[in-house]
Amino acid sequence: MTAERLVVVGGDAAGMSAASQARRLKGPDELEIVAFERGHFSSYSACGIPYWVGGQVRGRDELIARTPAEHRERDIELRTRTEVTEVDMAGGRVRSRDLESGAESWTGYDKLVLATGARPVRPELPGIDAPGVHGVQTLDDGQALLDTLAATGGRRAVVVGAGYIGVEMAEALLHRGFEVTVLNRGEQPMATLDPDMGRLVHEAMDGLGITTVNGAAVTGVRTGSDGRVRAVATEDAEYPADVVVLGMGVRPETGLARAAGLPLGVYGGLLTDLALRVRGQENIWAGGDCVEVLDLVSGRERHVPLGTHANKHGQIIGANAGGGYATFPGVVGTAVSKVCDLEIARTGLREKDATEVGLRYVTATIESTSRAGYYPDAGSMTVKMLAERRTGRLLGVQIVGGEGAAKRVDIAAVALTAGMTVEQMTMLDLGYAPPFSPVWDPVLVAARKAVTAVRSTT
Amino acid sequence: MTAERLVVVGGDAAGMSAASQARRLKGPDELEIVAFERGHFSSYSACGIPYWVGGQVRGRDELIARTPAEHRERDIELRTRTEVTEVDMAGGRVRSRDLESGAESWTGYDKLVLATGARPVRPELPGIDAPGVHGVQTLDDGQALLDTLAATGGRRAVVVGAGYIGVEMAEALLHRGFEVTVLNRGEQPMATLDPDMGRLVHEAMDGLGITTVNGAAVTGVRTGSDGRVRAVATEDAEYPADVVVLGMGVRPETGLARAAGLPLGVYGGLLTDLALRVRGQENIWAGGDCVEVLDLVSGRERHVPLGTHANKHGQIIGANAGGGYATFPGVVGTAVSKVCDLEIARTGLREKDATEVGLRYVTATIESTSRAGYYPDAGSMTVKMLAERRTGRLLGVQIVGGEGAAKRVDIAAVALTAGMTVEQMTMLDLGYAPPFSPVWDPVLVAARKAVTAVRSTT
Numbered sequence: 081m082t083a084e085r086l087v088v089v090g091g092d093a094a095g096m097s098a099a100s101q102a103r104r105l106k107g108p109d110e111l112e113i114v115a116f117e118r119g120h121f122s123s124y125s126a127c128g129i130p131y132w133v134g135g136q137v138r139g140r141d142e143l144i145a146r147t148p149a150e151h152r153e154r155d156i157e158l159r160t161r162t163e164v165t166e167v168d169m170a171g172g173r174v175r176s177r178d179l180e181s182g183a184e185s186w187t188g189y190d191k192l193v194l195a196t197g198a199r200p201v202r203p204e205l206p207g208i209d210a211p212g213v214h215g216v217q218t219l220d221d222g223q224a225l226l227d228t229l230a231a232t233g234g235r236r237a238v239v240v241g242a243g244y245i246g247v248e249m250a251e252a253l254l255h256r257g258f259e260v261t262v263l264n265r266g267e268q269p270m271a272t273l274d275p276d277m278g279r280l281v282h283e284a285m286d287g288l289g290i291t292t293v294n295g296a297a298v299t300g301v302r303t304g305s306d307g308r309v310r311a312v313a314t315e316d317a318e319y320p321a322d323v324v325v326l327g328m329g330v331r332p333e334t335g336l337a338r339a340a341g342l343p344l345g346v347y348g349g350l351l352t353d354l355a356l357r358v359r360g361q362e363n364i365w366a367g368g369d370c371v372e373v374l375d376l377v378s379g380r381e382r383h384v385p386l387g388t389h390a391n392k393h394g395q396i397i398g399a400n401a402g403g404g405y406a407t408f409p410g411v412v413g414t415a416v417s418k419v420c421d422l423e424i425a426r427t428g429l430r431e432k433d434a435t436e437v438g439l440r441y442v443t444a445t446i447e448s449t450s451r452a453g454y455y456p457d458a459g460s461m462t463v464k465m466l467a468e469r470r471t472g473r474l475l476g477v478q479i480v481g482g483e484g485a486a487k488r489v490d491i492a493a494v495a496l497t498a499g500m501t502v503e504q505m506t507m508l509d510l511g512y513a514p515p516f517s518p519v520w521d522p523v524l525v526a527a528r529k530a531v532t533a534v535r536s537t538t
Numbered sequence: 539m540t541a542e543r544l545v546v547v548g549g550d551a552a553g554m555s556a557a558s559q560a561r562r563l564k565g566p567d568e569l570e571i572v573a574f575e576r577g578h579f580s581s582y583s584a585c586g587i588p589y590w591v592g593g594q595v596r597g598r599d600e601l602i603a604r605t606p607a608e609h610r611e612r613d614i615e616l617r618t619r620t621e622v623t624e625v626d627m628a629g630g631r632v633r634s635r636d637l638e639s640g641a642e643s644w645t646g647y648d649k650l651v652l653a654t655g656a657r658p659v660r661p662e663l664p665g666i667d668a669p670g671v672h673g674v675q676t677l678d679d680g681q682a683l684l685d686t687l688a689a690t691g692g693r694r695a696v697v698v699g700a701g702y703i704g705v706e707m708a709e710a711l712l713h714r715g716f717e718v719t720v721l722n723r724g725e726q727p728m729a730t731l732d733p734d735m736g737r738l739v740h741e742a743m744d745g746l747g748i749t750t751v752n753g754a755a756v757t758g759v760r761t762g763s764d765g766r767v768r769a770v771a772t773e774d775a776e777y778p779a780d781v782v783v784l785g786m787g788v789r790p791e792t793g794l795a796r797a798a799g800l801p802l803g804v805y806g807g808l809l810t811d812l813a814l815r816v817r818g819q820e821n822i823w824a825g826g827d828c829v830e831v832l833d834l835v836s837g838r839e840r841h842v843p844l845g846t847h848a849n850k851h852g853q854i855i856g857a858n859a860g861g862g863y864a865t866f867p868g869v870v871g872t873a874v875s876k877v878c879d880l881e882i883a884r885t886g887l888r889e890k891d892a893t894e895v896g897l898r899y900v901t902a903t904i905e906s907t908s909r910a911g912y913y914p915d916a917g918s919m920t921v922k923m924l925a926e927r928r929t930g931r932l933l934g935v936q937i938v939g940g941e942g943a944a945k946r947v948d949i950a951a952v953a954l955t956a957g958m959t960v961e962q963m964t965m966l967d968l969g970y971a972p973p974f975s976p977v978w979d980p981v982l983v984a985a986r987k988a989v990t991a992v993r994s995t996t
Contacts, residue, residue: 093977128912128972137972142912244971387977388970409965416969425969454586454600484945487975490968491948497966498956507867508955510948511874511883512846513702514586514595517945519551519845 083112086401087174087189089164089336091117092124093387094368095195096146097394098401099156105402108155114187115156116176118163121219122148127387129222130245133229134252140219167192167340169364191363191401194337194350195394198330198369198385207301212309213324216249225325234322235259238312240298242269245327247281247419250290253325254420260289261319263296263312272415273478274430276445277464280480284422293319330385332370345372347383354407356397365401367393367408374410377428377475377496378437384411412496413476416486425489428476428496429466440469442537444529448522450484452514461485463526465492465502472501472534477523484516491523502530541570544859545632545647547622547794549575550582551845552826553653554604555852556859557614563860566613572645573614574634576621579677580606585845587680588703591687592710598677625650625798627822649821649859652795652808653852656788656827656843665759670767671782674707683783692780693717696770698756700727703785705739705877708748711783712878718747719777721754721770730873731936732888734903735922738938742880751777788843790828803830805841812865814855823859825851825866832868835886835933835954836895842869870954871934874944883947886934886954887924898927900995902987906980908942910972919943921984923950923960930959930992935981942974949981960988 086102088095099113115122123146131137151158159176165184166175173188200215202208212232214225237253239246242264253260262269262285268278269285269292285292293314301324302311311318332349334342343351343359349372351359356371358364368390372381389411399406414427434441444465451458459482466475477492479485495505505527512519520528544560546553557571573580581604589595609616617634623642624633631646658673660666670690672683695711697704700722711718720727720743726736727743727750743750751772759782760769769776790807792800801809801817807830809817814829816822826848830839847869857864872885892899902923909916917940924933935950937943953963963985970977978986 125910125912125972125977127970127977128910131913131972136914137912386970388968391977392965409962411967414967414969416971416974418971418973423974427967427969452583452586454583454595455589456594486971487942487945487969488948490946490966490979491952493967493969494949494952494956494958497962498952498958500952500956504867504955507850508948509869509872509885509951510846511872511885511945511951512585512844513874513876513944514583514589515876516874516881519583519585519849521948 083108083110084190085112085114085188086191086193087187088113088115088193088195089174090195090197090368091115091122091158091160092195092197092368093390094394094397095193096123096151097391098193098195098365098367098397099151100154101395101398102402103154103156105399105404111402113156115151115158116162116164117158117160118179119218119220120160122146122151122158122160124219125387126217129216129219130248130252132222133216133225133249134255140223143219164336167336169340192365193397193401194358194364194366194370195368196333196336196370199333200326200330201328202326203328205298205300207303207309210301210303210307210309212322213301213326215326216245217330228323229256232322236320236322237261237325238263238319238321239325239327240312241327241329242266242292243271243327243329244415244417247285248417249325249327250285251419254288254290258323261291261293263298263314263319264292264294265297267294270424272426273424274464277462277478277480280462281419281422281424285419288420330369332383334370337366337370345381347372349383351381354409355400356393356408357400365397367397376410376412378433380437382413384413386415412493414489414493416489418486421482423479423481423483423486425479425486426477427489427493428474430476431466434466434475439475441466441475442469442530442533444526444533446522446526446529448525449518450482451516452518455514459483459485461522463522465526465530467502467530467534469534469537472503472531474500474502474505477526488523502527502534506531541566541568542648543570543572543646544649544651545645546571546573546651546653547632548653548655548826549573549580549616549618550653550655550826551848552852552855553651554581554609555849556651556653556823556825556855557609558612559853559856560860561612561614563857563862569860571614573609573616574620574622575616575618576637577676577678578618580604580609580616580618582677583845584675587674587677588706588710590680591674591683591707592713598681601677622794625794627798650823651855651859652816652822652824652828653826654791654794654828657791658784658788659786660784661786663756663758665761665767668759668761668765668767670780671759671784673784674703675788686781687714690780694778694780695719695783696721696777696779697783697785698770699785699787700724700750701729701785701787702873702875705743706875707783707785708743709877712746712748716781719749719751721756721772721777722750722752723755725752728882730884731882732922735920735936735938738920739877739880739882743877746878748877788827790841792828795824795828803839805830807841809839812867813858814851814866815858823855825855831866834868834870836891838895840871842871844873870951872947872951874947876944879940881939881941881944883937883944884935885947885951886932888934889924892924892933897933899924899933900927900988900991902984902991904980904984904987906983907976908940909974910976913972917941917943919980921980923984923988925960925988925992927992927995930961930989932958932960932963935984946979946981960985960992964989
């Protein structure tokens with residue numbers, strides 16, 4: 081028997097999880113696995129870069145879950161610094177280029193996994209490629225930024241974008257002793273929250289000494305006579321900068337897939353079935369930041385580039401490509417983050433998401449504490465809950481607050497997955513003891529208020 | 539129109555929540571509310587007593603959510619230090635005794651709420667009533683214990699019982715500078731966990747300098763010539779003690795109900811319907827520590843004396859007694875606690891619970907961390923999961939570990955309520971960011987291992 085060959089394009093979370101899981105199910109006699117990665121590294125935590133830059137994580141290598149050498153020891157032929165430049169579906173092969181030598185070659189596949197990830201948004205603005213302007217997508221990006229921080233004599237940092245990466249990088253730069261200004265295109269930071277909750281993040285960032293400018297449309301980067309960044313310009317003002325970090329979001333990296341004629345969604349991500357096979361394809365799977373996923377609350381596809389999904393996708397794809405069976409049911413849109421001691425969490429739909437898909441809803445916002453009010457260090461938190469009008473079905477939860485706020489969103493994530501109503505949620509048997517929760521957990525308090533709101537509109 | 543009269547027996551969480559909720563729905567013109575409480579206080583957090591004794595909570599009054607005067611301001615006639623001694627159902631009246639004056643009187647009711655709570659187990663052993671031996675059920679108990687701690691010159695404390703109260707009081711006494719010995723009748727501390735998980739608690743208590751003696755059956759309390767406690771005796775040994783705290787569990791306080799011929803369950807708690815009406819009664823409700831509740835996982839009644847349930851019961855009863863409609867669906871058995879920095883959580887069934895109700899199960903135990911492994915202060919935790927054989931339905935979760943361990947049990951509590959399988963759980967969209975979780979949350983890691991265990995037995 082000749083071994084089948086599984087080719088994996090992309091050597092980070094989704095791709096290498098798929099390769100590893102497939103290897104667990106089938107030995108090298110049955111399945112040859114070849115993986116291509118254009119960078120130097122494999123299986124690393126991009127989500128950890130802000131904490132490496134901020135100094136909480138000591139070094140780059142701590143962010144690497146498994147090195148190329150470790151993958152190779154497990155009979156996965158991982159070719160780093162090698163970019164796949166074409167997928168020839170008719171021929172069942174991929175063309176790749178060695179980025180060091182420039183040599184090109186073709187590799188045949190029986191099964192193909194596309195895990196090409198996402199690329200940061202980097203608008204074509206004057207000066208955006210100047211030295212001192214940094215993205216933070218890869219470990220190489222992180223190292224380059226750290227080099228700039230060490231070299232510059234200045235202390236002024238500008239972060240463009242106020243999403244997860246933006247606020248996490250603002251914290252990191254603050255830890256490094258910089259004066260931080262965050263330029264935010266939107267109404268409030270954290271556009272993944274409703275503006276009323278984003279405002280709480282804004283206020284907390286003010287309190288931390290981070291300057292946030294809302295409604296700031298960046299028009300260019302000003303450079304000095306040495307060609308290095310000096311300032312960031314918006315339509316209204318200029319913000320002096322010794323270093324600039326771009327955190328403007330990411331888009332699915334699907335150039336290869338597009339060229340091959342594979343189906344893409346409205347966000348530019350690959351569309352798959354529930355087994356994560358690319359739609360219409362028998363032997364091509366896709367996962368991680370390059371795909372769109374089903375949002376179980378809205379019933380629509382969304383692009384949710386998160387390491388936790390990429391890892392799950394890899395497991396599912398590896399099981400299927402390895403001859404097993406597994407499916408990915410979809411997401412509910414859970415995400416957590418923090419800026420210093422402020423925790424930020426969301427799951428499900430924001431108000432505008434609900435409106436967009438035709439759902440009518442009520443909202444309830446409450447303030448409570450992470451522990452019994454009389455227990456020391458009880459941190460306050462604000463919980464906002466959306467429920468469908470009439471049915472009372474939970475649609476979403478957003479939480480902003482102190483210690484213990486963020487992971488409480490998991491309660492809502494499971495409730496959303498189960499399709500619970502807010503009335504059902506009021507009686508959830510959640511863990512209570514004074515050091516861990518008020519006798520009514522903040523999520524239950526929000527659910528009770530949401531019940532009242534649902535009743536008042538029926 | 540003459541006002542109806544609602545009589546409430548018991549002025550803590552369940553009783554006064556019921557009174558307050560009923561008052562919200564009906565004004566004093568429609569509904570007169572009379573509540574009887576034999577103690578001095580109303581609506582207090584008994585769960586907070588260990589933290590008051592331990593010194594984290596400054597004073598008794600911080601544990602009182604609402605004073606008798608505050609209830610009276612809201613047109614609830616609360617008679618403290620007044621004990622109800624008889625329920626005359628045929629006559630629709632209760633007999634009460636003023637504990638100060640000894641005067642007795644009858645009060646008629648149209649609707650009755652029994653919220654008589656629980657009483658601590660206090661075996662009839664020689665010396666058990668000696669000065670220096672304390673329960674911690676009421677605020678008066680807490681004050682008496684604090685008085686003893688302040689007065690004694692000795693530093694040796696013995697805690698009898700190693701359940702929630704026992705381990706919390708061990709922590710409190712440690713904080714007060716005492717040498718603490720915990721005498722535990724069972725195989726391991728925290729009998730609400732399986733013994734393999736209880737062993738982890740035992741080891742952590744050792745590490746904190748708390749001596750735990752398992753298999754210790756207390757036979758009596760030895761007293762000195764002054765009549766005060768000197769030691770606690772077991773079948774095998776004597777443990778010197780300057781103060782003794784009893785934490786041997788509680789039983790439903792249902793003497794009144796029993797005398798009135800109301801239905802009690804196997805644990806001695808009142809049996810109710812889903813609206814929390816006492817079974818067979820039109821106008822009598824019961825809630826809090828004096829009732830048995832439906833365990834949604836086993837389908838059996840259990841006695842789960844917890845403030846969080848008592849508050850929910852009060853809400854439900856108040857809604858119904860106030861002319862509205864609400865039901866209590868049941869519990870899944872969630873409880874959290876801590877000993878110093880060790881967090882302890884459980885929900886659902888233990889191995890012996892599952893066996894008792896005829897369920898065949900598999901278990902999976904994993905170790906993981908509360909944050910990404912590379913993030914500072916990632917605390918370790920052990921998660922044990924039980925799943926039904928063949929169906930893979932989640933049956934229970936137990937967690938022991940550092941910061942961030944306990945409240946993760948809420949994920950499982952919601953999943954149990956929703957009847958999820960462990961396979962469904964593996965794909966839950968839980969909050970991930972390096973400061974909050976590894977890329978696979980520990981609960982997901984346990985679910986994955988449980989899936990493998992389920993498959994291997996099908």
